[in-house]
Amino acid sequence: xxxxxxxxxxxxxxxxxxxxxxxxxxxxxxxxxxxxxxxxxxxxxxxxxxxxxxxxxxxxxxxxxxxxxxxxxxxxxxxxxxxxxxxxxxxxxxxxxxxxxxxxxxxxxxxxxxxxxxxxxxxxxxxxxxxxxxxxxxxxxxxxxxxxxxxxxxxxxxxxxxxxxxxxxxxxxxxxxxxxxxxxxxxxxxxxxxxxxxxxxxxxxxxxxxxxxxxxxxxxxxxxxxxxxxxxxxxxxxxxxxxxxxxxxxxxxxxxxxxxxxxxxxxxxxxxxxxxxxxxxxxxxxxxxxxxxxxxxxxxxxxxxxxxxxxxxxxxxxxxxxxxxxxxxxxxxxxxxxxxxxxxxxxxxxxxxxxxxxxxxxxxxxxxxxxxxxxxxxxxxxxxxxxxxxxxxxxxxxxxxxxxxxxxxxxxxxxxxxxxxxxxxxxxxxxxxxxxxxxxxxxxxxxxxxxxxxxxxxxxxxxxxxxxxxxxxxxxxxxxxxxxxxxxxxxxxxxxxxxxxxxxxxxxxxxxxxxxxxxxxxxxxxxxxxxxxxxxxxxxxxxxxx
Numbered sequence: 400x401x402x403x404x405x406x407x408x409x410x411x412x413x414x415x416x417x418x419x420x421x422x423x424x425x426x427x428x429x430x431x432x433x434x435x436x437x438x439x440x441x442x443x444x445x446x447x448x449x450x451x452x453x454x455x456x457x458x459x460x461x462x463x464x465x466x467x468x469x470x471x472x473x474x475x476x477x478x479x480x481x482x483x484x485x486x487x488x489x490x491x492x493x494x495x496x497x498x499x500x501x502x503x504x505x506x507x508x509x510x511x512x513x514x515x516x517x518x519x520x521x522x523x524x525x526x527x528x529x530x531x532x533x534x535x536x537x538x539x540x541x542x543x544x545x546x547x548x549x550x551x552x553x554x555x556x557x558x559x560x561x562x563x564x565x566x567x568x569x570x571x572x573x574x575x576x577x578x579x580x581x582x583x584x585x586x587x588x589x590x591x592x593x594x595x596x597x598x599x600x601x602x603x604x605x606x607x608x609x610x611x612x613x614x615x616x617x618x619x620x621x622x623x624x625x626x627x628x629x630x631x632x633x634x635x636x637x638x639x640x641x642x643x644x645x646x647x648x649x650x651x652x653x654x655x656x657x658x659x660x661x662x663x664x665x666x667x668x669x670x671x672x673x674x675x676x677x678x679x680x681x682x683x684x685x686x687x688x689x690x691x692x693x694x695x696x697x698x699x700x701x702x703x704x705x706x707x708x709x710x711x712x713x714x715x716x717x718x719x720x721x722x723x724x725x726x727x728x729x730x731x732x733x734x735x736x737x738x739x740x741x742x743x744x745x746x747x748x749x750x751x752x753x754x755x756x757x758x759x760x761x762x763x764x765x766x767x768x769x770x771x772x773x774x775x776x777x778x779x780x781x782x783x784x785x786x787x788x789x790x791x792x793x794x795x796x797x798x799x800x801x802x803x804x805x806x807x808x809x810x811x812x813x814x815x816x817x818x819x820x821x822x823x824x825x826x827x828x829x830x831x832x833x834x835x836x837x838x839x840x841x842x843x844x845x846x847x848x849x850x851x852x853x854x855x856x857x858x859x860x861x862x863x864x865x866x867x868x869x870x871x872x873x874x875x876x877x878x879x880x881x882x883x884x885x886x887x888x889x890x891x892x893x894x895x896x897x898x899x900x901x902x903x904x905x906x907x908x909x910x911x912x913x914x915x916x917x918x919x920x921x922x923x924x925x926x927x928x929x930x931x932x933x934x935x936x937x938x939x940x941x942x943x944x945x
Contacts, residue, residue: 458557461488462511462519469553477692478683479672480511483645486670487516490602490641491523497663500645501655501719502672506692512645513542513606517586518549520602522557525573526583527601532632534610536569536590542606543588544568592627599637605644608654612712615649624654648719656721674701674717677894687894710901720898728875729900733882738889744796749775752798754818754860755827755919756810757911758837769810770915772896773799773821776923781886794886795923800893802912811844819853823860827918830864838862865918875903875913878920887920 434453457464461484466474479502486498502508517529531546533539547561547568554560554576562581565572572585589595591608605628614620636642646655658667671678674696676685683691690698705713710731715721757770775796780789798821801813818826828837845859881887889897899910 459523461485462516465519465522465557466511466515469556474515475507475510477507477694479691480507482670482672482682483508483511483516486643486668487520490643491520495639496641496643497667498641498643498670499655499658499667500643500670500672501648502645502670503674503691503717503719504647506672506674506696508645509542509606512643513604514545514549517542517602517604518546518553518557521546521550521573521584521586522559524584524601525559528584528598528637529586530595530600530603530632530635531586531588532591532593532595532603532605533588533607534591534614536588536593538607539588539590540569543571543586546586547571591624595631595635599635599640601637601640603632603636603640603642605632605642605646605654607646608644609646609649612649615653618652621650621652625657628654647716648721649715651721653721671719673719674704675894677718677898688892714898714902718898720902728879728903729882731897731901733879733885733887734889734897734900737882737885737887738892739796741890744798744890747777747779747796749777749796751776751825751923752821752823753825753827753863753919753922754814754821754823755829755915755917755922756814756837756841757829757915757918758810759804759911768802768911769805769813770911770913771801771803771810771814771817772797772912772915772919773801773817773823774916774919774923775821792886793924794888795881795920797887797889797893797896797916797920799890800896800912800916802896802915807840811840812848814841815844815848816853818860819848819855819857822857825861825863825922827863827865827922829914829918830866838864863922865922874921875917878917878924881920881924 454468457468459465461481463474463476463480463484467476483500486496486500490496500508500512513531513533517531521527521529531539531542533542547566550557550559550561550573558576560574560576560579562572562574562585563579565581565585569588570586573582574580575582583598587595587600608624608628609615633642644654644658646653648655650656658664659669670682672682672691674691675698676683676687676689676691679687681687685691688698690696690701696704701717704717708716752773752775754771754773759769775798776793777796778791779794781792781794799817801817803810803813805813814826817823826841828841830837841862842859845854848854878887896912896916899913900916903910903913
């Protein structure tokens with residue numbers, strides 16, 4: 400009888416392997432600076448081993464990191480693409496999300512979000528199902544084909560493989576790379592309006608749901624898209640699943656617009672990325688006026704694009720603020736051609752300064768901002784529309800815009816502080832939807848600032864409640880006429896306010912920033928005897944005010 404004894408070297412090899420894996424796991428938990436110190440002090444053999452560990456870590460870190468490794472650094476990287484990566488990292492970590500990302504064309508969104516990111520996600524979760532949808536089945540299939548071919552090319556490095564019996568571009572399953580057994584994970588693609596049969600999705604991605612301007616302007620196509628979204632795509636999401644919509648804006652009532660106006664809008668994370676930053680709460684922390692991808696599209700390049708595509712397309716596709724096709728009350732050149740700097744303002748002796756407040760609510764079902772703007776007027780020498788030489792006339796100046804989503808305990812303080820900053824002589828408040836409450840909010844806010852010693856010796860400005868009895872058009876058009884005559888000057892840039900002005904048409908919901916600016920300028924223009932505004936307002940002035 401032969402007796403087989405255990406080879407003691409086998410135990411030693413196993414122990415060494417386990418020890419090495421434990422050391423690798425410990426190394427991976429260190430921060431970057433700690434890992435760099437270890438690598439700097441390692442011998443060449445250990446440094447080679449650590450380089451492999453670092454590569455594996457990079458492949459798992461994010462879609463962009465993986466893409467950089469697999470393409471030897473050729474794949475484009477940028478801060479806004481990193482923002483997309485963070486969304487996918489959060490979802491892959493087990494935190495379900497609903498995310499709406501709006502950004503301009505030609506900024507790498509589809510390649511990152513609809514190709515590299517799903518590939519990375521499947522490598523992290525090979526038992527999960529991913530859905531990719533676009534405006535057409537062909538485009539969605541192109542994404543699916545790219546991901547399928549990438550698995551064939553990079554699968555061994557990523558630890559995933561295709562199942563032998565399921566390799567179609569529009570639908571494929573994953574398999575265990577070692578055994579070939581079918582896994583639960585895979586991918587399915589579809590065009591908007593198409594079916595999504597079979598298993599549900601742990602992650603659904605809708606990329607470019609609108610084909611072109613013709614579809615965007617068609618009520619039938621917009622309705623078709625929404626019905627598909629609600630009755631097909633959303634019904635396929637697994638419990639605890641995530642959905643991402645990434646698109647350029649085409650129309651106020653496009654998919655993004657309906658999501659923003661929906662009952663569950665608060666459940667969504669909104670990442671609004673205009674080509675040029677226009678908000679102080681920009682997702683990337685950009686200063687207002689800074690481009691989204693300066694390495695590829697600087698301000699000069701974007702200005703050239705703007706001239707090429709026109710104002711409507713620029714504001715819609717590039718700034719994510721859809722505007723009507725034509726017939727708007729304001730024109731962008733009216734603002735741009737008469738804009739002045741703060742340095743020029745310092746040379747002007749303003750006769751009056753007012754603050755105007757338009758509380759949230761009003762006519763709009765989607766707008767929740769409180770409009771708070773400052774404006775002034777001065778009697779100066781200026782070139783009139785029918786004269787070749789300067790004449791004395793009243794000119795008007797938009798000085799500041801502090802509009803924001805504010806509660807009743809906040810907007811009164813903001814408005815009063817703005818009045819203090821500009822030493823305003825009046826605060827105009829639309830009272831249609833709050834009655835005496837709006838005046839009360841202002842009064843209480845002023846009293847609070849006075850108690851804190853923040854008003855100085857300044858008396859509370861006169862309160863002028865305004866009840867706008869006529870339609871938005873009758874209120875806005877006389878002020879737009881002043882812009883057309885070159886008599887209104889924006890002191891610096893107020894991108895959001897200006898975007899609302901040039902994209903607004905009669906019949907649309909009236910945004911509060913624009914409304915507050917109209918109230919302020921109407922109050923100032925009325926002193927100038929602008930007769931067209933007299934019959935549109937019921938003012939609450941004390942007797943003898945006029």
